[in-house]
Amino acid sequence: MDVEKLRAILAALEGTEVTRLDWTNGQERLTLRMGHPPAPVTALHAATAAQSAPLALPTPPQVTPVSPAAAAPAAVPAARDNTFTVNSPFVGTFYRAASPDNPAFAEVGQVVKKGQVLCIVEAMKLMNEIEAEQPGRLVEALIQNGSPVEYGEPLFRFEPV
Amino acid sequence: MFHKILIANRAEIALRIIRAARELGIETVAVHSTADANSLHVKFADESLCIGPPPSKESYLNIPAILSAAEVSGADAIHPGYGFLSENAEFAEMVQHSGLGWIGPRPEMIRMMGNKVRAKEAMKEAGLPQLPGSEGVVRDERELGRLAEKVGFPVILKAAAGGGGRGMKIVREREQLVQMYRTASAEALAAFGNGDMYVERYVEHPRHIEIQIVADEHGDIVHFGERECSVQRRHQKMLEESPSPALNEKLRERMGRVAVEAMKKIRYNNVGTIEFLLDERGDFFFMEMNTRIQVEHPVTESVTGIDLLKEQIRLAAGEELGRTQKSIALRGHAIELRINAEDPVTFAPSPGLITAYHAPGGLGVRVDSVAYEQYRVLPFYDSMVAKMIVTADSRPAAIMRARRALREYVVEGIKTNIPFHKRLLQFEPFVQGRYDTRTVERLLAEAPPPAG
Numbered sequence: 001m002d003v004e005k006l007r008a009i010l011a012a013l014e015g016t017e018v019t020r021l022d023w024t025n026g027q028e029r030l031t032l033r034m035g036h037p038p039a040p041v042t043a044l045h046a047a048t049a050a051q052s053a054p055l056a057l058p059t060p061p062q063v064t065p066v067s068p069a070a071a072a073p074a075a076v077p078a079a080r081d082n083t084f085t086v087n088s089p090f091v092g093t094f095y096r097a098a099s100p101d102n103p104a105f106a107e108v109g110q111v112v113k114k115g116q117v118l119c120i121v122e123a124m125k126l127m128n129e130i131e132a133e134q135p136g137r138l139v140e141a142l143i144q145n146g147s148p149v150e151y152g153e154p155l156f157r158f159e160p161v
Numbered sequence: 162m163f164h165k166i167l168i169a170n171r172a173e174i175a176l177r178i179i180r181a182a183r184e185l186g187i188e189t190v191a192v193h194s195t196a197d198a199n200s201l202h203v204k205f206a207d208e209s210l211c212i213g214p215p216p217s218k219e220s221y222l223n224i225p226a227i228l229s230a231a232e233v234s235g236a237d238a239i240h241p242g243y244g245f246l247s248e249n250a251e252f253a254e255m256v257q258h259s260g261l262g263w264i265g266p267r268p269e270m271i272r273m274m275g276n277k278v279r280a281k282e283a284m285k286e287a288g289l290p291q292l293p294g295s296e297g298v299v300r301d302e303r304e305l306g307r308l309a310e311k312v313g314f315p316v317i318l319k320a321a322a323g324g325g326g327r328g329m330k331i332v333r334e335r336e337q338l339v340q341m342y343r344t345a346s347a348e349a350l351a352a353f354g355n356g357d358m359y360v361e362r363y364v365e366h367p368r369h370i371e372i373q374i375v376a377d378e379h380g381d382i383v384h385f386g387e388r389e390c391s392v393q394r395r396h397q398k399m400l401e402e403s404p405s406p407a408l409n410e411k412l413r414e415r416m417g418r419v420a421v422e423a424m425k426k427i428r429y430n431n432v433g434t435i436e437f438l439l440d441e442r443g444d445f446f447f448m449e450m451n452t453r454i455q456v457e458h459p460v461t462e463s464v465t466g467i468d469l470l471k472e473q474i475r476l477a478a479g480e481e482l483g484r485t486q487k488s489i490a491l492r493g494h495a496i497e498l499r500i501n502a503e504d505p506v507t508f509a510p511s512p513g514l515i516t517a518y519h520a521p522g523g524l525g526v527r528v529d530s531v532a533y534e535q536y537r538v539l540p541f542y543d544s545m546v547a548k549m550i551v552t553a554d555s556r557p558a559a560i561m562r563a564r565r566a567l568r569e570y571v572v573e574g575i576k577t578n579i580p581f582h583k584r585l586l587q588f589e590p591f592v593q594g595r596y597d598t599r600t601v602e603r604l605l606a607e608a609p610p611p612a613g
Contacts, residue, residue, distance in 0.1 A: 090212075090213070090225075090226055090229065091192075091210050091211065091212045091213075091226050091229050091230045091233065092229050092233060093232075093233055123225060123226070123229035124225050124228055124229050124232075148210070148233035148234065150210050150211035150212070151195070151210075151211045151212050151213045151214070151220075151226065152195055152211055152214075153211070
């Protein structure tokens with residue numbers, strides 16, 4: 001199978017509800033998984049869930065892993081592509097720059113080196129510098145400057161360089 | 162009054178605090194580990210913050226993370242629940258130094274009661290009866306004889322270096338005292354390298370009776386009667402009830418009065434529980450004090466009709482008690498059963514996914530739990546899944562109601578101790594109200610569970 005054919009298949013699936021495709025043709029086998037894994041079904045018991053509770057924080061489902069293995073706060077590959085996220089190592093307040101007058105540590109499009117400071121998470125009046133654990137190009141800053149962040153919350157999305 | 166309470170705990174007690182706060186018009190912030198993201202305490206709180214990975218040390222015991230969560234969420238008070246940081250005086254101090262309200266007794270109270278020796282000394286001074294025995298180690302055989310006569314037989318000899326049931330000898334006859342002392346001391350010397358012994362009154366049938374204390378910040382203190390927690394296995398409470406079948410009105414009044422007097426002497430504040438050992442003669446002795454809300458507080462709520470959590474919160478905010486001892490009356494009878502994820506025979510923990518769940522209901526049945534179908538009981542935390550509390554006009558009616566409710570309780574996918582509770586509720590010593598802290602042992606020894 002060539003890249004063009006794969007592209008065509010992907011294009012055909014785009015926008016559909018298909019989450020998995022298994023395709024076999026002679027020796028060729030292709031398995032595609034699309035989108036995020038399904039969220040855990042939480043069928044609440046009628047007695048305890050007369051009203052459905054609002055989830056307090058706008059937390060994307062992938063930051064609430066149930067298995068301890070998936071809970072590592074560091075770089076986590078994103079589900080859809082080859083990008084990865086840098087997640088907050090603790091609960092605190094997120095800052096993109098050293099002070100309001102300083103430029104952001106990293107701008108979108110910029111390539112960062114391993115060990116380069118990406119942001120600050122303030123906890124207990126301590127300014128904790130968060131460093132890149134691997135090099136990458138900053139694709140997206142996910143958190144507004146000055147916002148509270150949880151343990152494990154994705155802060156930035158990077159793509160490998 | 163507080164505006165927003167951060168709950169430094171998880172599961173059913175966190176949900177219990179949310180319920181009380183909401184009824185007081187106070188917002189709540191739940192904190193949780195990554196493993197607890199789907200817990201009801203997270204879903205029912207007004208806000209939630211993930212503070213760390215599953216191990217308690219890195220999440221629910223992580224003081225910097227909890228204080229940081231209080232800061233970013235704008236909470237003005239912290240409720241510690243029970244367990245975790247609830248009896249950590251340093252944490253209470255840090256909360257107060259951060260300018261936050263601490264929903265519990267003052268740090269110095271927590272510190273005093275956290276040290277068993279200091280607690281006994283302080284409570285002796287405050288007038289609470291102590292189990293008779295030697296103040297320190299027994300110096301010689303003559304002193305031993307004098308002490309044993311004073312304490313009264315049977316006595317127990319305890320190795321000063323022993324512990325956990327090791328190095329103990331029960332002496333029932335005066336004539337055996339010296340011989341058994343020599344043997345015990347020699348054994349202790351061989352086992353622990355130290356032959357020093359204590360002597361104490363031995364209680365054959367000890368009952369665990371505790372008095373609920375409620376105090377404001379201004380020196381006003383009352384008690385909310387007693388709870389009996391003698392149904393224990395290896396010091397783990399399994400069932401609690403109020404009132405105790407072992408107390409009459411006179412004894413209740415006396416225990417409550419000396420408890421309140423002692424609390425006034427040390428200027429205790431907020432809620433707390435004084436644990437007593439009650440012997441066969443109706444004498445009671447101070448064991449320890451818990452400086453927090455207890456797991457079994459609902460039985461007291463059921464018979465007094467007062468929400469202890471709401472009481473605790475409003476008193477911590479500085480409101481006056483506004484109750485007289487006379488206004489506190491115990492009505493009817495309440496029993497709490499702890500439903501644990503454990504094997505009903507071996508008591509081994511049984512965490513896992515709950516595949517089917519139905520909680521009992523009907524008149525006089527309350528279930529405090531965060532369990533639901535598809536809820537996962539996690540291996541990282543304690544195994545309690547739910548507390549089932551039944552209330553009825555009398556003790557026999559409460560037992561019938563508990564049996565009825567257990568028949569409706571469905572928990573599948575994990576093992577629970579529900580079969581154990583069913584046996585207990587049929588066990589004659591329990592039904593008669595004539596039981597003590599060794600009754601569970603006897604139940605497990607006498608009546609092997611039916612196969613299957």
